[in-house]
Amino acid sequence: MTLAAQIKLIVADAVKHLFADADVKGVTITINQTKPEFEGDYTVVLFPFVKVLRMKPDALGAQLGTYLVEKTGIFTSYQVVSGFLNLTVNDNYWVNFLLNNFNNIHFGEKPGTDCRVMIEYSSPNTNKPLHFGHMRNIFLGAAMAQICKANGKQVVKANLINDRGIHICKSMVAWQEYGNNATPESTGLKGDHLVGDYYVKFNDVYKEEIAQLVAEGTDKDKAEKEAPIMKEAQAMLRDWEAGEMEVRELWQTMNGWVYKGFDDTYRKMGITFDKTYYESNTYLLGKNIVAEGLEKKVLFTKEDGSVWIDLTEDGLDQKLLLRGDGTSVYMTQDLGTARLKYDDYKLSQSVYVIADEQNYHMQVLKLILKKLGEPCADGIYHLSYGMVELPTGRMKSREGTVVDADDMIAEMISLAQTQTEQAGKSDGFTHAELAALYEMIGLGALKFYLLRVDPKKKMIFDPKESIDLHGYTATFIQYAHARICSILRKENVPLLPGNTKFQSTDFKQAITLAEKNIVVALEQYPDVLASAAEEYDPSTLCNYSFQLAQLFNTFYDEHSISKAENEEKKQLRLMMIIMTAQTLRHAMNLMGIKLPERM
């Protein structure tokens, strides 16, 4: 338990003891970190008690403060300032905290439980390469998987590949018509990019055909349906569903190219999955659930044979679950897939990382599953995130207005190189070391950039402005880490914690403010890690890591470790920086960001 949580209990206890007659059960106790302009470490807000106890805040504060200082041994002094009781924590507490935890590489983690959670993320379509928006999804999902693990959950990382449908046929038709048998080998293009080019080509031709039809006097809506290339795509989809050999072969070939491209991008990003679902295998699922729902009379049939659910009682609309011709819709598949996932892994929770444009769909999905009595319903959570937009508006793959993931990664790595060379910091590394370093910096900056803001907020990314490597960035945190490693090297202390031993245990020196700020922050890490999991929000970890690095930099500027006043101080500071480096590494690793020992 963190100190703030302990203080809350201690105060509750003290109040009960001091004012046995008063009914203080309903009073919520607020413990804050004391503002820097006041003396003290933690603050008890006294106002809530004032009414119940009918005491003046100052008198109450004095009585409570005296009691806490005398009875607990945690605090050395207190001050009451206009309704706030500021408590100063005994330096021994912080020293003991460091002694007990500085070498613990699992600090902040929760013990394992049998709570099994699936996190589905990435879930790409196989008609185009991954872009900047997908990266937000992927990094969010991967980070949440790690964060959940660190909080004691068993995690299944899942990818549901959308490998069939009209959009896939569009790329296929365009390739057939205009591709001249181009392959990744013959063109030197990455497979996903090659296929994506034909998706764009399809839409170019489609637009031209519509324009021509309209020019010939056809109505626009009709033209959109009658355009020859669209009819071809629809015909191809029918052939695909009928299992027509040639179409299936082309489909497998082109998807194979795309998967190779995706694998390459995932590898560069350091992303892995435990389970891959393919929509071509799951798109027929869900029909059973619909049949069962009809039996249970949760669903109903209209005259044309289509199957619906009525959600008007819940303030929503009627929703189609099966077309009149018996074919399934998006929702049908999702119902089936939800059950499949649950049956495959006996899940306690199922997290879907999906953009916020699908909020309504996910709300309806969960509600329908609940009404159907599916056991998976309660565990479903939609981790909804805002879309990444360009200054000119939304990215559109079919118009080619996207920031490509592969390009972005390459650009960031080259930016890392440029800036390292400009700073004159590329000396003394081998080629391989430099390559690794640039990747750490470039990729780290990219991941941090996408994870540092609240997931539900939409982001606007201007490709003309490169992602910064100064200030609130991964680079800042990496730099602090490298500085710490540099000190440890100089002091011959192992960089990896766990095997550091110190002789002296008798620390009597007063802790300075810069020192204390770091230890206080370190002590709060378990709470931050827990809340990142509870809120499904990795940005809290970005924020925390940045603040900790900032505190370290301030400390570093004010105090010397190597030339500490005495051996005792030096050891205390070494413990502090070892634990700081360890905590930064821990938090950043959860987000897939590596910290270099030298940069």
Next chain:
RNA sequence: GGCCCGGUAGCUCAGCUGGAUAGAGCAUCAGCCUUCUAAGCUGAGGGUCAUUGGUUCGAAUCCAAUCCGGGUCACCA
């Protein structure tokens, strides 16, 4: 139009389960490298927390209304 999400410094964002004088980064300006890495540190300027009303000892935070921006309300996925 219904529902959902957002609106905080010039820009990008924290803070939102109510607590002290609203915080960072970028940008601007002024300082700091013979001492463990200046990708850093210190300081300055910059705010009607969209608006109005309400609840409260206390509101950026809760409630209501209004304004602005986005999403969604498909027999597309």
